[in-house]
Amino acid sequence: MRNLLFYQDVMIKEFTAQVLKTGVDGNRPYVVLSNTAFYPTGGGQPHDTGLINDIRVIDVEKVDDEIRHYTEKECNFTGEVRGYLDWERRFDHMQQHCGQHILTAAFVELFDIATVSFHLGSELVTIDLNTEHITDDQLALAEKRANEIILENRPIEIKWVSKDELSQYNLRKEVSVDEDIRLVIIPDYDYNGCGGTHPTSTGQVSSIKIMGTEKMKKITRVSFVCGNRVLNQLAMRKTVLSDVSKQLSVPEENAADALRKVLLSAKATEKALSEAQDTLLQYEAKELLESGENGIITAIFENRTVQTLQKLGRSIISLQDNAIALLVAQNEDKIQFIAARGSNIEISMKNVSSEVLPLINGKGGGNDAFVQGGGEKLISAQELLQHMIKQVIK
Template sequence: ARIVGNGVDLEGRPYVVLSNTAFYPTGGGQPHDTGTIEGVRVIDVEEVDGEIRHFLDEELHSQKEVEAAIDWERRLDHMQQHAGQHILTAAFVRLFGFQTVSFHLGKGLVSIDLDVESVTAEQMAAAEKLANDIILENRPIETKWVTEDELSEFSLRKQVSVTDEIRLVIIPDFDDNGCGGTHPSSTGQVGLLKIISTEMQKRKVRVHFVCGDRVLQQLHRKHEELSAASKLLSAPEDGVRSAIERLLSSHHELEKSLEKTNEELLSFEAKHLLEMKNGNIVKGSFTERTVQELQKLARMIVAEDNSVIVFLAAENEDRLQFVAARGASISPSMKLVSAAVLPHLNGKGGGNDAFVQGGGEQKMAAEELLNVMENTIIN
């Protein structure tokens, strides 16, 4: 080809425009090709204002004919994934009438969004099987340029968005679809298709899958993870699931035991703080205690003695948190305490007349904060 245009985009990337090109520009859910032009790396390809711009990692100027080469490994991968998408999409349509509304070819996984709110495991398995049957049959994948008037001769699974120079990608007796992407010449070249996972996306089902060499890559990665898990659990690979279930069961039992022990310790701590009360005021300062623990402790204390007021504060890294509670027979509102101390902390809090909590910047020690809280009630 010849270089018929040069430029630099707004990001400072140099580019050339060729008299003709084999490089696919980003579009239709498929990423761009990479490769070289006269040995200079092509890092991106985009269609801008009707011209195909080949973005380079350095400037290139030549009046002579230049030689360009695409990265074939990348192109073949994209061809496999894109053709696999056509096949899987057609399988969902043929079996269940599920239409695909979007397609994305990522670096690791490929995805389609089905225009339905749920898909069963059985439906996924059936679509995957049909797709692999079509791949195994090694049907030809044909491309054909047609006019708008000729479209009625084909069973398109969706309407095309262009009106002239319409390119159809055809898998005989299975799928006719308007598409400008790259595809192999037969379904057998897709190799294999495997659905990896699904997720909900804005009332659509997103299906993640891979084709061709990516299936082997996924298998290799998952085998490494399974092998590592097998060694950690000291279990055979086919026994990893059972070993994890036993481990989780043991973990849940341990959590329950720890929770019960913690409740007992908090109950003992509440009684100890009550013994240390000054008049009807109970105070306690701590470090690295969660506000949830402070809340439990305060509720235990006022449940044990409804005639006390409880002030608790904890220093957590650069945060200072507090809880204030009153027994049922005490009248002062704890909201007064919260309103008085929060400005000292540039903090936020909430609660009601009987119980408040809050926190903010650690601009004073926990003991100082407790004194401010107590003075608010005394005054």
């Protein structure tokens, strides 16, 4: 492994090699070369992409003892070929991976909190910390320490060692292999076994910014970005903030307070509207009670939510203990209903729903006093209501 080009010279962007083998794995054509600068997926780091001659490499994997370069179309290469790395992608991965080492070491150094897993995504990088709780102050201090290490532009050293030599190094965690052990070292700061690619100095990481945290069972997931991704995130947030401030007609620095006031006003308006709607439903319930026959209140509506039907049904039976409310609404391609009884009625509303749900291929729920359901518009609202009435009368 140590003789592979991506380990010999991590900054190599182009190379030549001999074709050893071509083949097809399932429906994926691949090429095996005598040596390669294409890094295969592994150790939390995604694979490289690029070109072999003029054919695009879309995936790289280590399969047994060979590194397969999967190409977007079948190729019949022989002899010598030239490889070209997608350098922007590779350098981004190097920045993020090295930044992860630096930030992880900062949490260990400052708070003795270990990282239990790491993921390098296309937009964010995450580490899972072995703790249920982390404070904003701890996050800020870890980020500050990590950026100090970057600004010091410390060299990043690579050493291949034997298992017997490991005791000479203060490793952050135990290595998982017994031979071809590769150490990535930031002198006097971090010593770690790793097979990934890293820049040659911490300064090339440029910067680290923690973006957020998420609690997950007994661990805390920390999301962050490094290098050019910091600039990308800053640009995206700047665009969003500028748009919000323009819509609120305030300077960017006042956007948060202005948005908070808008949300508070919207909540107050929403509450007042809800109260007004409830009052109107009470009046509507009284009108429906007056039009009912034999204590059965029925109505069909267009484009009303089942939540509104539920409120209206409860209003009806709260006004009349001997009433039964059967309400149906048709909304585009759906049909919904509720069936409710007053406290003096013993008929089970579950019998109503079990009767009509199969007619609309529907689902529902509730209890003996109140049920609701909905399904496909396989019959008309009037037909559904008639089936509900028949079940009540029966």
